[in-house]
Amino acid sequence: MRLSTKHLLGIRELSPQDIQLILDTATQFKEVLQRPIKKVPSLRDVTIVNLFYESSTRTRISFELAEKRLSADTINFTASGSSVSKGETLLDTVNNILSMKVDMVVMRHSASGAPHFLAKHIPAAIVNAGDGINEHPTQALLDAFSIRENLGSLEGKKIAIIGDIMHSRVALSNIYLLKKMGAEVTVAGPPTLIPKHMAEAFDLRVEYDLRKALEWCDVANVLRIQLERQNQVLFSSLREYNLAYGVKRSMLDSLGKKILVMHPGPINRGVELDSDVADSGQSLILQQVENGVAVRMAVLYLLAGREVQPTTI
Secondary structure, X not given: OOOOOOOEOOHHHOOXXXXXXXXXXXXXXXXHHOOOOOOOOOOXXXXXXXXXXXXXXXXXXXXXXXXXXXXXXXXXXEOOOOHHXXXXXXXXXXXXXXXXXXXXXXXXXXXXXXXXXXXXXXXXXXXXXXXXXXXXXXXXXXXXXXXXXXXXXXXXXEEEEEOOOOOOHHHHHHHHHXXXXXXXXXXXXOHHHOOOOHHHHHOOEEEOOHHHHHHHOOEEEEOOOOHHHXXXXXXXXXXXXXXXXXXXXXXXXXXXXXXXXXXXXXXXXXXOEOHHHHOOOOEOHHHHHHHHHHHHHHHHHHHOOOOOOOOOO
C-alpha cells in the first residue's frame, strides 16, 4: 500500500486509510527501534533537508533521528545564521537547497500555509513540521499512535484537548485526526482561549469546566500555554490559570477512574500540569517522545514512495 498524497501538509488532506497506513507502518518501525542495531537501509538513496525557521527541540531532533535510523542523507538548516537574515526569500532559499539534489523537505515555519506554498512551487516532497497556528500533523499522528498503543483503538474513545486551543496547531491536527478515526472530542479551557463557534465548525463538545472534561474523557491531551503567540491578555495570570485549569494529582485521584495524560511539550510545569502528574504512571509524555521517532520514520518512508513490505523494514 502507498499513501494517496505526495506531501504531508496536514491531517486535513489525509484519508482515514492514509492515517491507518502510517500508524501500522509506525508499529513496524517501533519494533526496529527495539533491536540492538536500530538502523535500516530503507532510505539510503534519499536526501532530506530539515528546514527550521522556528525554534524546536523535540520535533527537530525526532526528525533527525528518524532520518538517521532510515539511513537517509540529511542537511540541517536553521534560519538564524543563514542568508535569510540578509533578506533571502523562502523560495530562493529552498531552490538553492534543491539545486543540491534534495528529495524531501521537512519544514517548520511561523507562517501558516508556508509548507503549502512550497508544495506548489518545488518538486520535492514536503513534510509539515508545524506551520504557524495551522497544523502539526506528525504530532497528531504520534499522539494517535500512543493512544492506540494504550487503548487498542481510536474509535469510540473520548479525548479531551485542554488548554490554549486558539493558538495551538497541535489541537487542530488532533481534532482532524481523531474525528476522522471515529473518536469523540471535547475541547476545554478558558472561554478566551477557545475560538467562537468551534463546536459547530468541528462537531465537538466545548467545556469550560476542567473537572467535567476530565470526568468525561478517557485521555486528557493537555496543551502548552503559548504566551509567545498571544498579542493581548487572555487570562489574569499563570497562577490563576493553574488554579482553574491546571491538571493536579488530587483532581485525578478524585475522579474514580484512571485516565491517561498527554502533553506535546515543552511542559510549563506548575501551569498546565503539576509535576506529580507529568511524572506519574498515568502520563504518556515520554512514550509520546519515543513514539515520535517511529511515526516520523513511517511518514518519511511512505512519502519516499516506498510500499509497506515488512520484510524490507
